[in-house]
Amino acid sequence: MKFTIRWYGNNDPITLPFIKQIPGCSGIMGMHDEFAAGEVWDKDFFKKMVDKVHNVGLEYEVIESINVHEDIKLGLPTRDKYIENFKQSIRNVAECGVKVVIYNFMPVFDWVKTDLAYELPDGSNTLSYDEKDLIGVSPSDFAQKILSGAGDLTLPGWEPDRLSKLNDVIEQYRNVTEEQLFANYKYFLEAVIPTCEEVGIRLAVHPDDPAWPIFGIPRITHNFEQLSRIVNMVDSPSNTLCLCTGSIGSDPKNNVPEIVEYFVKRNRISALHVRNIKFEGEHKFYESAHSTDAGSLDIYSIMKVLVDNNFDGYIRPDHGRMIWGEKGRAGYGLYDRALGLVYLDGLREALYKTKDERLKVN
Numbered sequence: 238m239k240f241t242i243r244w245y246g247n248n249d250p251i252t253l254p255f256i257k258q259i260p261g262c263s264g265i266m267g268m269h270d271e272f273a274a275g276e277v278w279d280k281d282f283f284k285k286m287v288d289k290v291h292n293v294g295l296e297y298e299v300i301e302s303i304n305v306h307e308d309i310k311l312g313l314p315t316r317d318k319y320i321e322n323f324k325q326s327i328r329n330v331a332e333c334g335v336k337v338v339i340y341n342f343m344p345v346f347d348w349v350k351t352d353l354a355y356e357l358p359d360g361s362n363t364l365s366y367d368e369k370d371l372i373g374v375s376p377s378d379f380a381q382k383i384l385s386g387a388g389d390l391t392l393p394g395w396e397p398d399r400l401s402k403l404n405d406v407i408e409q410y411r412n413v414t415e416e417q418l419f420a421n422y423k424y425f426l427e428a429v430i431p432t433c434e435e436v437g438i439r440l441a442v443h444p445d446d447p448a449w450p451i452f453g454i455p456r457i458t459h460n461f462e463q464l465s466r467i468v469n470m471v472d473s474p475s476n477t478l479c480l481c482t483g484s485i486g487s488d489p490k491n492n493v494p495e496i497v498e499y500f501v502k503r504n505r506i507s508a509l510h511v512r513n514i515k516f517e518g519e520h521k522f523y524e525s526a527h528s529t530d531a532g533s534l535d536i537y538s539i540m541k542v543l544v545d546n547n548f549d550g551y552i553r554p555d556h557g558r559m560i561w562g563e564k565g566r567a568g569y570g571l572y573d574r575a576l577g578l579v580y581l582d583g584l585r586e587a588l589y590k591t592k593d594e595r596l597k598v599n
């Protein structure tokens with residue numbers, strides 16, 4: 238498996254040379270907000286980004302920010318134009334060496350947290366979610382709150398131009414059922430997967446974060462049954478998952494190691510985001526340090542399943558806390574993510590070195 242770190246391109250205070258200094262890190266997962274959902278990714282622009290990454294000796298094989306236009310999710314007649322653009326973007330990034338494209342199919346809201354700087358007893362802070370903070374709050378008021386906590390740095394999924402039309406978009410979803418959303422999703426996959434196969438891209442859906450519907454709008458990528466249905470809708474090695482442990486694991490009913498094992502055995506995981514979370518109650522959790530002991534998820538068992546099945550895709554530590562006085566983009570500072578990567582790489586080494594022994598005993 239290849240260890241990577243998310244990099245926000247020209248807008249990232251965490252520089253590529255800093256990322257290069259993290260032991261065990263071979264590349265980045267790129268997140269660029271230069272193009273709105275539905276726009277074609279310009280090849281020349283993207284090639285320059287890739288060259289920058291290569292120039293410091295890192296790989297650029299995964300991109301996380303080719304977003305699916307809302308009209309595709311809503312199934313509007315205009316979707317075909319945006320699907321064609323998506324396919325062109327896929328071709329363009331493939332020509333620059335990208336192997337995996339992570340996307341999501343969450344209506345309106347990308348990830349949702351209710352506090353971007355939740356204070357922990359040790360003085361660090363982290364992202365957290367508490368359902369009671371959403372009660373009686375309108376989606377647009379909530380969006381304003383999130384944006385005001387973000388400082389000068391952009392947050393993917395919370396771009397101001399996208400949020401300005403928030404109320405209209407939510408209205409459009411009022412009549413969309415889960416089944417319609419699945420049908421729109423299938424239409425999208427049937428259109429784009431052949432292009433992915435042709436150019437050697439694996440498309441990887443990021444699950445709903447958190448793992449339940451928000452503001453009464455349907456969401457369909459947050460449990461085993463839904464993820465199975467998605468990978469079976471178009472049966473192709475290019476139709477895969479980006480298994481985000483903290484997203485899927487936010488619902489305690491989801492057994493994350495079992496879910497990872499099922500899909501990794503079927504070669505349907507091409508990337509993982511690994512983070513731990515700590516449950517504090519029903520629909521209430523915070524993002525903890527990555528280690529098993531720090532949170533509620535068994536990170537060791539997740540890594541074990543990957544090693545025992547020879548997972549050869551991409552993995553990165555997901556959000557980190559803000560520690561040691563660091564300030565920056567919520568979840569995407571340097572220090573705690575670097576600690577997370579080194580911890581995960583340590584588990585990897587130990588698990589590989591004991592693998593033959595362990596598999597013999599079992």
Ligand SMILES: [Mn+2]
Pocket residue numbers: 443481484510555
């Ligand atoms: Mn994630």
